[in-house]
Amino acid sequence: MTGMLARYEKLVAAGELRSDPDQRRAAERLDRLQKDLEAETSGGLLSQLFRTKKTRPQGVYMWGGVGRGKSMLMDLFVETLSIGEKRRVHFHEFMLEVDRLIREERKKEAGDPIAPVAARFARDIRCLAFDEMVVNNTADAAIMARLFTALICDEGVAVVTTSNRPPSDLYKDGLNRSLFLPFIELVQAELDVMPLNGPTDxxxxxxxxxxxxxxxxxxxxxxxxxxxxxxxxxxxxxxxxxxxxxxxxxxxxxxxxxxxxxxxxxxxxxxxxxxxxxxxxxxxxxxxxxxxxxxxxxxxxxxxxxxxxxxxxxxxxxxxxxxxxxxxxxxxxxxxxxxxxxxxxxxxxxxxxxxxxxxxxxxxxxxxxx
Structure with missing residues (x-):
């Protein structure tokens, strides 16, 4: 399968995409993440068994205005990523699924449900790709730091996401936003934040x-x-x-x-x-x-x-x-x-x-x- 960067360059050469410096930087970064993920899984069971936090691939957070090509780059990334353990999902849909799994775990009365929910996702997923991360729900905001800490830091899932806003502006002016601030800190520490915020829409x-x-x-x-x-x-x-x-x-x-x-x-x-x-x-x-x-x-x-x-x-x-x-x-x-x-x-x-x-x-x- 042709890699992310090669596919992007082919589309530019064919005139289907305009040459854009921000898009190219993002394509290069996503191409590196692809190679990291593919190298990790190519080592077989032993490689996955001895995977450490230090070597886990760093995810990417792409943000910018409407029409800057974020979804297009996400589509290219997922399409050309040659591992089976990948999933692309709209963020709102994902959080609804999280809410359902948390309710199931709480019925077991076995303590904090966040860790087992994260582990359930990580069983089948090495790369989780979100389109349109937007947070406007107080319940979601309250659990996101713990959920994504478990997914990224404990389970080693690589997260790639798009958003119209920089991390610091997520859930801006939201109710009880202080509960959400640890998630912003997590994104800034664990994901490579890439702006695509040029003037061209x-x-x-x-x-x-x-x-x-x-x-x-x-x-x-x-x-x-x-x-x-x-x-x-x-x-x-x-x-x-x-x-x-x-x-x-x-x-x-x-x-x-x-x-x-x-x-x-x-x-x-x-x-x-x-x-x-x-x-x-x-x-x-x-x-x-x-x-x-x-x-x-x-x-x-x-x-x-x-x-x-x-x-x-x-x-x-x-x-x-x-x-x-x-x-x-x-x-x-x-x-x-x-x-x-x-x-x-x-x-x-x-x-x-x-x-x-x-x-x-x-x-x-x-x-x-x-």
Missing amino acids: YRLDRLGDIDTWHTPLGDEATAQVREAFFRLTDYKPEDAEHVPSGQLDLGGGRTLHVPKSLKGVGVFSFKRLCGDNRGAADYLAIAHAYHTVIVVGVPRLSPENRNEAIRFTKLIDALYENRVKLFVTAAAEPEDLYVAGDGAFEFERTVSRLKEMQSAEYMARGHGAD
Whole structure:
């Protein structure tokens, strides 16, 4: 099988990828990790039996803005890694599995469940690859340091992960964040942190001529935001029925169901976001968790649905202030959504923001508040 770096260079030579210094450095580092893992497993049973902490391959943490090629590099790495004991999984899905295994271990009443859960993963895995490490769940944050210390330091599993944020910004402003700080220290000590945070957003290139605002409501508008979702997430359209959903922690024991949630892209209905009684804190949680939000079914607004209009304004404020990319299907253009009646004047500020959010300058900004 062709190695990681050779495959990357072949794609650049063929014009399928642009030459990018940050990507090449990451490809070289992942290629070295491949060689370390393959050399370790090629020694057979005795090599694995006498494996020590000092010789365990060091994992990699790649972080950067949307479209910098992190998922592409992860795909190449896993595809070209010639060992059987590897697994690529979305981080949210992995933590749900961890939660299930912890519950099973607790039923045995045999002490701390973390170590045996880590050992269960390590039995079949030498390299664990995560796409999109994002932490917005208090329960996950509380156990991650112990879990990954057991996986990396005790079991010797090599971890490779991508994230939109540097380690120090994970779970930023989260509830009881002090419980999470040991995990950040672990990442900085045990993983090779590699930034891919240059100005070029290759994923935006793939959007091509797809606009961000689509009107009127109907099949054509839906098809456009659907296509944007698949281009932004690299998910195969033919497997659309299996796009994962998510549960967003809103704090206080409340969660929000996200019908489509993948690689930092969340899909919501206007009715779910603005028809229910929600406040600014809920919309901030969405803005922090997702770099791109797709909202479908925005109706015309008027005094008759004033409450929904107010919530929509709060949603747009949260997304705008956190530089979240927004795709919408709506009954009208922003300036025609709320044209008359009580509340129309106040809505003009939201119209201004919606127009700016469609601009190339706004779309090129990185995720997160200034």
